[in-house]
Amino acid sequence: MPQSKHGAIIWTTRDRKVATTVARENIVPVPEMDESGASEIMRKYLAISALTKDDESSLSTLLQELTYLPLAIAQAAAYINEMKISLTEYKKLLSDQNNAIELLSEDFEDGGRYNDIENAVAKTWLISFEQIRRRSSLAFEHLAFMACVDPKNIPQSLLPDSEGLSRKKKTDAIGILDAFSFIAKRTDGLAFDMHRLVHLAMRGWLKRGKQLSDWDRKAVLRLSDLLSNVSQTNRTLWRVYIPHAQYAVNRKNNSCEDVINLAQNCGLCLYYDGRYFEAEKLYQKVLTYRERMLGREHPDTLTSVNNLGWVLSYQGKYEEAEVMYRRALQGREKLLGPEHPDTLASVNNFGLVLYNQGKYKEAEAMHRRDLEGCEKVLGREHPDTLTSVNNLGWVLFCQGKDKEAEALQRRALHGREKVLGPEHPDTLDSVNNFGLFFSNQSKYEEAEAMHRRALHGREKVLGTEHPHTLDSVNNFGIFFSNQSKYEEAEAMHRRALHGRERVLGPKHPDTLTSVNTLGSVLFNRGKYEEAEAMHRRALQGREKVLGPEHPDTLTSVSQLGSVLSKQGRYEETEAMHQRVLQDREKVLGLAHPETLTTVDNLGWVLSNQGKYEEAEAMPRRALQGREKVLGPEHPDTITSFNDLRHVIPQQKRYEKEAAH
Structure with a gap:
């Protein structure tokens, strides 16, 4: 290199090793450009003098998509000028991966660069890709693999196993990619972010070399292996892989057996994580494939039908879920027999969706059948049997059959604590149910202990925004209200x-x-x-x-x-309570606690309107029903007794006044 006291040579390179070799300590890191500088470059290169309102609103997100990279911004401006399109139209093109790769490979004129230099972003990186491949085959393999998963938060544990290689070679491979600024280490050093445009350019490079499909398959197989042992108790192990599995599964025209197996496993993760809408999309993809490849009555197809019913039910789409569960049950009864564990699982699920629709008697029949079958086939302490015990107990509780419900809930809780452990999500479900049961019996100290345990356990195991955690938050609110x-x-x-x-x-x-x-x-x-x-x-x-x-x-x-x-809107109130009483008598029965509550409420509103003769009959009926169903010392029974004491003097005074 020429040397002189009258000047200096400035090198720019992506390769930190070259920089340290040439300049030793005289290295100036060039940070990424911020939005302000990127915006200035874009406005400078665009041929138009002023942006439209739509373009102004698109500019910020477009620059983010281009990762504030000056060369990419100049390339985008050149294409926009040549094609006479808006920033919004360019952003739409860039959002499609295939279009984005073509755009990044598009050469353009730049008077500030040498004539024989490639200007396209993707092409300038090809040199770096080749250098990495020559320097470290492992670094290149890592780069190719990362191009086939989501570019954000790539765990080091996701990278393919490199058996037989020393720790130094593995460290060097990551160091090379970091030195070229193709990846950025996260603060914990256990995960990386890949530059979005590098991600796209690498996919384009692999595609041109007819290697992309091979690397996509390697990523699918690796993720399938990592998600092959998914359960509710090891979510910390698999949760970090979900975005990468979704990326691998959701690519266009991407349906083969390996991808479908990964979609099945990823759907289960999303279901456990309470992300039911996302799980539905994957389970629908699996079902469509299996119906086409295996037929509508294949056991694996019926499993997919059942799984889709799960996530539909948890989204509150009960009618759609019922259709799925009915189909799965009928198919399994025909194919596997009425006592096969999969058939019994469908019986249980069908019972749950009937319960969610308020069809308690039909739900009870299903859960009794399921429990009887599970005890016979699986044994009294099998987790599926305990789930049946829990579900039957809950549907009995909702029908006001408290004694039988309590015995079943207690059995489910003790069994789950013994078999699954005190912090398993199913155990916490039982704890939650017991909290509601104790609240209903006005046993507030016991209820509070159960609700606190359920809430703290779910926050710890499932996270603060999981639907089951929010159930506990809601139930704790009811407890405080009580x-x-x-x-x-x-x-x-x-x-x-x-x-x-x-x-x-x-x-x-x-x-x-x-x-x-x-x-x-x-x-x-x-x-x-x-x-x-x-x-x-x-x-x-x-x-x-x-x-x-x-x-x-x-x-x-x-x-x-x-x-x-x-x-004071008593006529409207009476109409409301009359409607409720009529329907609760029909749906829940004459002696259900909620029906008796409605009887009591109707008595009050009749009394407030001076209809004392009708009013007296209501708390009397409520009292008799509550004494029989709840017992003479239950708070609701005492309420009915007090209401009756209130309305009788009112009736006598009314009769006395009418006589005069």
């Missing part, structure tokens, strides 16, 4: 509502439950207008999603009636 701690209850219900709106959507049944329970706590705090708005929203949503006779819909009707009563 103890008249309305401020704490409101905070819990708002947290549950915001989380469910974000995770499940505004029309999901669980979200509507949060709307309803928040309305109840606002009612108890005397905020009647806000409470009315919440209950009307819950009622409208439930009528649409669940139907007019679903128990949850009737709860909303009843609670809206209570709000209207507090506002």
